Amino acid sequence: MTSLELDPLLHQPIRTRLTAYLAARGETTFTELRQVLEVTDGNLDGHIKKLLAAGYLRARKQRGKGRPQTLYLLSETGLQAFQTYIQILQALLPEQANERESEEVAPADESGPSPQTT
Amino acid sequence: MNNTLHDSEQDQLRAIHTMLASGHASVHLERHTFLLWGLSAAFLILAVPELFSRERFTDPFELLVWQNSFISLVLIGTGYLDYRWTHQRRHARDESLSFVQRQVTKVWWMLIALVVVINIGMNLYGGGSLFYGITLVLIGIGIYVHGLFSRQMLTWGGGLMMLLGLALLATTPEIEQQEWIAASAFGIGLPSLSILVNRTSVTTGRRELFLSLFWLGLVLSPASIAISLSSQTNYTGWPEVSLEDYLMGGPPRDGEGLIVTLPAGTQMPLNIKLKGDTFIPADQAVLRMQLIRPLSIPVSTGEVENRLRIGQGRWKSGYAYRIRDWRVTSRLSPAKGPEMDLSLKLQFEN
Numbered sequence: 001m002t003s004l005e006l007d008p009l010l011h012q013p014i015r016t017r018l019t020a021y022l023a024a025r026g027e028t029t030f031t032e033l034r035q036v037l038e039v040t041d042g043n044l045d046g047h048i049k050k051l052l053a054a055g056y057l058r059a060r061k062q063r064g065k066g067r068p069q070t071l072y073l074l075s076e077t078g079l080q081a082f083q084t085y086i087q088i089l090q091a092l093l094p095e096q097a098n099e100r101e102s103e104e105v106a107p108a109d110e111s112g113p114s115p116q117t118t
Numbered sequence: 119m120n121n122t123l124h125d126s127e128q129d130q131l132r133a134i135h136t137m138l139a140s141g142h143a144s145v146h147l148e149r150h151t152f153l154l155w156g157l158s159a160a161f162l163i164l165a166v167p168e169l170f171s172r173e174r175f176t177d178p179f180e181l182l183v184w185q186n187s188f189i190s191l192v193l194i195g196t197g198y199l200d201y202r203w204t205h206q207r208r209h210a211r212d213e214s215l216s217f218v219q220r221q222v223t224k225v226w227w228m229l230i231a232l233v234v235v236i237n238i239g240m241n242l243y244g245g246g247s248l249f250y251g252i253t254l255v256l257i258g259i260g261i262y263v264h265g266l267f268s269r270q271m272l273t274w275g276g277g278l279m280m281l282l283g284l285a286l287l288a289t290t291p292e293i294e295q296q297e298w299i300a301a302s303a304f305g306i307g308l309p310s311l312s313i314l315v316n317r318t319s320v321t322t323g324r325r326e327l328f329l330s331l332f333w334l335g336l337v338l339s340p341a342s343i344a345i346s347l348s349s350q351t352n353y354t355g356w357p358e359v360s361l362e363d364y365l366m367g368g369p370p371r372d373g374e375g376l377i378v379t380l381p382a383g384t385q386m387p388l389n390i391k392l393k394g395d396t397f398i399p400a401d402q403a404v405l406r407m408q409l410i411r412p413l414s415i416p417v418s419t420g421e422v423e424n425r426l427r428i429g430q431g432r433w434k435s436g437y438a439y440r441i442r443d444w445r446v447t448s449r450l451s452p453a454k455g456p457e458m459d460l461s462l463k464l465q466f467e468n
Binding site: 011013016017018020021022023024025026027028029030031032036062064065066069071086089090092093 | 127128130131133134135136137138139140141142144205206209210211212213214216217218
């Protein structure tokens with residue numbers, strides 16, 4: 001991958017949005033992701049499996065009363081890949097648009113919770 | 119071709135921005151949370167002064183311990199119920215508590231603990247007339263902070279609660295009136311806020327302003343009705359007797375109530391009990407005070423009720439007084455030796 005080549009795994013609309021949501025929210029369940037992204041179970045499952053296989057996502061089982069919940073969170077690798085992806089996107093944009101967009105996306109790597117935090 | 123490429127990248131960045139914002143604003147308060155905390159707070163505001171009155175607890179330290187233990191118990195119980203029900207509901211919907219929500223909940227607990235600590239401080243050092251104002255401001259801050267990570271309508275609700283608290287601090291109405299306003303702000307304000315928040319996912323500034331004013335009316339109307347009703351205790355049918363007649367006729371028989379009116383100029387001894395860590399307690403001092411305005415006192419079954427009326431004003435609680443500008447100074451001179459002055463202003467009206 002050259003320095004300005006977008007990560008093909010993240011350069012897919014649903015996976016980009018999924019990663020961005022997890023970067024800001026921390027960990028979340030399959031149901032919440034499905035509601036936020038407005039996708040079908042099968043579609044979401046496919047994307048999650050790809051991100052899990054690449055090590056971008058981690059899954060954690062939470063036990064309590066009733067059936068255990070599976071929580072998904074970004075791994076350190078996933079967060080780094082996401083930050084790099086944004087940097088490359090910004091670099092590819094013309095300067096004027098870049099300034100406007102970088103202001104909007106700035107919180108991604110500054111105020112998002114650590115993917116390790118549970 | 120190049121433009122299309124840039125458009126696609128810009129779309130991606132916009133999508134990222136939207137999802138980041140959505141992830142950050144993922145805090146969601148359940149409806150039962152508003153209801154539980156609102157009703158518990160209103161219950162405490164209205165019940166604690168009745169349950170833990172100075173008549174029931176003559177020892178101030180005993181009052182402090184029992185009152186604050188009770189308040190803490192109710193708050194911890196409410197917190198526990200809220201925690202259980204929130205987890206159960208989230209689990210049933212296969213949802214999780216976000217990282218931000220867990221952090222904001224910690225801020226909430228700190229604010230609630232601060233309210234209890236302030237109450238203990240005011241039990242010990244006075245300043246109780248500021249309690250409800252400060253509590254409304256603190257809880258308003260909590261709701262405002264919550265709103266920053268949730269629905270915008272919550273920030274309006276929090277802001278209004280802060281304003282209500284600041285208004286109480288600025289005007290310091292009688293404690294009974296403050297109780298009704300605070301009880302209404304929590305007992306009616308919080309549950310109604312949950313309805314407004316859940317019904318207004320997408321709003322304009324004008325609509326939020328309108329809803330905020332509606333909410334304010336919803337909170338203040340019952341409070342003003344309650345204040346008006348409680349001050350209308352006019353003791354209809356109770357005969358009014360002068361102090362002279364009362365002293366001649368002795369206390370009323372059981373079941374009888376009457377209003378004793380003390381005219382302006384009546385001598386009223388003020389028995390002073392002073393104690394501290396430097397002097398032998400003094401409980402024999404008497405100051406001969408003189409009324410400058412008529413004072414009416416209801417007497418029922420031989421007992422003086424803890425209410426009074428100044429002139430033709432409205433009936434108010436006997437606790438509705440303020441001690442202001444109190445000061446202790448000491449002097450030493452060869453002519454008079456050591457002396458101390460104690461000065462204070464006792465007011466029954468604002």
